[in-house]
Amino acid sequence: xxxxxxDLLVMTTTHDDEAKARTLAADVVRARxxxxxxxxxxxxxxxxEGEVQDAAEWRIDFKTRTELAAALTDFVNERHDYDTPxxxxxxxxxxxxxxxxxxxxxxxxR
Numbered sequence: 635x636x637x638x639x640x641d642l643l644v645m646t647t648t649h650d651d652e653a654k655a656r657t658l659a660a661d662v663v664r665a666r667x668x669x670x671x672x673x674x675x676x677x678x679x680x681x682x683e684g685e686v687q688d689a690a691e692w693r694i695d696f697k698t699r700t701e702l703a704a705a706l707t708d709f710v711n712e713r714h715d716y717d718t719p720x721x722x723x724x725x726x727x728x729x730x731x732x733x734x735x736x737x738x739x740x741x742x743x744r
Contacts, residue, residue: 635728641700642726642737647710647719648678648691655692658713667706668696669740697737700725702744 645668649655652673659671672695679688698706700723707721726734 635730640725642729642734643698643700643703643723644726645696645698645703645706645721645723646693647696647714647721648676648693649714650689650691650716652692654715655694658710659694659696661713662694662696662706662709665709666741666744667702667709668698669737670697671695697726699738699741699744702741705744 647658649658652675655673659673662668663671673692676691676693677688678691679686681687696706703723710719710721
């Protein structure tokens with residue numbers, strides 16, 4: 635297990651429509667802003683427009699390099715139909731060396 639990975643992130647957004655989430659995931663990977671994207675259903679409870687909301691959403695986790703965070707954020711914001719799309723990044727602190735090298739290699743063209 636490698637623990638020196640300050641150059642990698644998992645960036646997350648959510649969508650209210652599965653097809654749109656899958657399209658966004660594929661577009662990000664095609665643009666080489668992430669090596670991979672995982673789409674899965676979640677149940678979100680959040681404060682919006684003065685009240686608590688409870689809704690099904692599809693979460694997308696993007697595996698990427700830290701230096702692509704701004705470009706990935708812009709890409710998601712430009713294509714998302716939420717007023718305020720979630721775009722957050724969590725640093726990768728450890729992982730399989732081969733997998734982490736693969737993330738780096740697949741996003742190196744950007």
